[in-house]
Amino acid sequence: MLDKKHIKYFETLVGEENVYSDKAHLIAYSYDATRTRYEPEAVIFPRDEADVSAILKYCNEHQIVITPRGAGSGFTGGALPSQGGITLGMEKHMNKILEIDMENMVAVVQPGVINMDLQKAVEEVGLFYPPDPASEQYSTLGGNVSENAGGMRAAKYGLTKDYVMALRAVRPNGDIIRAGKRTIKDVAGYNIAGILIASEGTLAVITEITLKLIPKPKFTKAYMGIFPSVDDAMNAVFKSLAAGANPVAMEFMDDLVVQALKEKLGINLPEDAGALLIGDVDGNVIEEVEFQLETLEKSFKENGAQEFIIAHDAQKRDELWYARRNASPSITIFGSKKLNEDISVPRSMLPEALERIYAVGNKYGFKVPCFGHAGDGNIHVNVMVDGSDEQQLHDGHKAIEEIFELVVEMGGTLSGEHGIGTSKAPFMNIAFNEVELDLFKSIKQAFDPNNILNPGKMGLPN
């Protein structure tokens, strides 16, 4: 598809040093966090928006498919060049924080900026950028916007979409569009920024992001609730929130995760803990922090909590969080390969959802340790299989499909924060009917009539 003539054109356009077409580099850029591999035919690093526009225009005219890529840390293959063609690497040059506007509490960044770099830069001046996906140390803000990244703090502070005020982006034909403003309110024209968020790089290439910042809360404390069972903990989640608690985070770990943390890492956790809820609360005044802790403690205890622990200082807070941060690596004691999905249900459905998910695991004989962002109904479900056993892999995927079906039946979604990409594309027809899938295709067509931009993702045509 991509011949020497095309490579030559791109080398002239952006400089030889910004075009990789040698085997070693193509292999290096062939995978993301899904571990699935698709080799691109070239990797190009645009230096600026004008480069992005020229590259896309050329690709559009020559029917060359092109996939934008940030850090490649996605869990569903959004940045994989599954149809070959060009990978557009945004992390090499387009990685600058352009402005931190303290007067309007706004940051303007290029898409290749790493999430944590922005967090640190704004905290230095007393401001706060809340979205904190687990990948915050390496994922890029362009990727965060394209997948609408969540994180631990979403329970109180919301998702990436809640902070995007404006975008600049390039359509597949090279047209540069501006969407949104550096204003809190803007109702002129269609909400183009709204549809670009979570569109997984299939509609346009984002070249600049204007993000809302908020004042950094002055006080933070951590808490942990210890429950006899998953069911008790899940009831405590929605009942404490309905009682008025508004924690920054409310993270969940089930009994299997607790067991794994003890066995693999020797973490000291209560003998009889059937489930844990852990999180932070914050406020501008210490009384607000205390109000939150009191509300949580009361509600947790009414729902069977054996113990409610408060971390009053940073060291104790780190100790409480250590367990949660190690949940994911610890559970490999239950199987060499985890098939992990990030389903989300209405919070009141969490008790039933977990019960039914475990039942699916039992049916196939798999352990299914679960943890995640219970405060917003988003659970990371891990079906643990022996990765060298074909039958187990096959059954594991069947189990995942059954889990998706029960989640959708309960009013939930295939993905709370990881997106669809290639991994979940086969399940789109569980969540959407023909009419809805057709509408997605019409929207894709409106932005990208030649279907050159990240084709084949999200259940859209190759």
Place this chain on the structure above:
Amino acid sequence: MLDKKHIKYFETLVGEENVYSDKAHLIAYSYDATRTRYEPEAVIFPRDEADVSAILKYCNEHQIVITPRGAGSGFTGGALPSQGGITLGMEKHMNKILEIDMENMVAVVQPGVINMDLQKAVEEVGLFYPPDPASEQYSTLGGNVSENAGGMRAAKYGLTKDYVMALRAVRPNGDIIRAGKRTIKDVAGYNIAGILIASEGTLAVITEITLKLIPKPKFTKAYMGIFPSVDDAMNAVFKSLAAGANPVAMEFMDDLVVQALKEKLGINLPEDAGALLIGDVDGNVIEEVEFQLETLEKSFKENGAQEFIIAHDAQKRDELWYARRNASPSITIFGSKKLNEDISVPRSMLPEALERIYAVGNKYGFKVPCFGHAGDGNIHVNVMVDGSDEQQLHDGHKAIEEIFELVVEMGGTLSGEHGIGTSKAPFMNIAFNEVELDLFKSIKQAFDPNNILNPGKMGLPN
């Protein structure tokens, strides 16, 4: 365009009592808050989503244009049948609160529910629906979603879009689509709900809305800052917010509004007040309320405030708010007709924006009293003219166009909350370039290829 055969079809479909085609009713449904008149050829009241689907399908097949309408309280003509055809009245039957789900803090409503009816219903059970457009007593939630309504509380609590979790809607071809979930997080598929919000009824007819609710804050107090000049007040707006204040509302009134309130309503306001800032602060604990008041007072005084008044009880709070609530009716002392626009700029640009707006008024010899939601940069600009003087009307519209130009030049928007509709459609090319306007057309085409749904709005083709 609409003949007896069509009317007959609709009467059979929804019942004769739900189809108006007599002159008196057509006149009654010919205007909205813009006072511009366009007569529909029939008004139809669907009883449910199935009716909406059948009506749209028929209109699509017969190329009949159709305009959805809530309370007709919009300020830019979004609900006006500017191309004739059918007005689809959502307020008669589809006006039920279907569910208040306290466990998930979610309300499910039909589009014809009046904003205040929902506010009251949820407050009765300790919950809170923040968006409070000035039309809250009569505007419908379907209209609020279609225009992305804001309000006084947007400074802290955001806009309608921040509360929409899911929508059901009917496409012009009759297809019923579901967009979003009763989950906090959902990144499966394109953000269809996101593009329907603020689309002014041009893409689909909304038939059901799932809204996020939050716990009702326990404490509220009001404040008023009195400033010698508009410039001082406008500086205090962004500086107090950047200093960490997070008031529920921060409303602005300029010296002309203060003068009008005194002269027309005899309201007792300080003799030398050049501008006022008024608002509420709230919190779960009284210390948070006090923190907010202290932050505001300090910052206001650093920016020239002569006085900072706190309303500790409900009666005093009503007194402070009485001025703001009467701002709009009082300013008619400056001209029989107001040409009012709701521009929005980045908050730090407010001082310069106001200065330049007054200069435009001076150039033409018009008073331009301004008030509005300064906390989110959204100002209601009123060019006051003699409505019986053609030259003044002509010059007034020229002044408005100049104001739009300077606002866009300063990074602002044509509309913070009123939308574009018919009124601001002529100005869309000030805010958007050809490429962006073409993209809007492509999106409209994707949803509504026959262009039957509310055509001619937002600068889109008739």
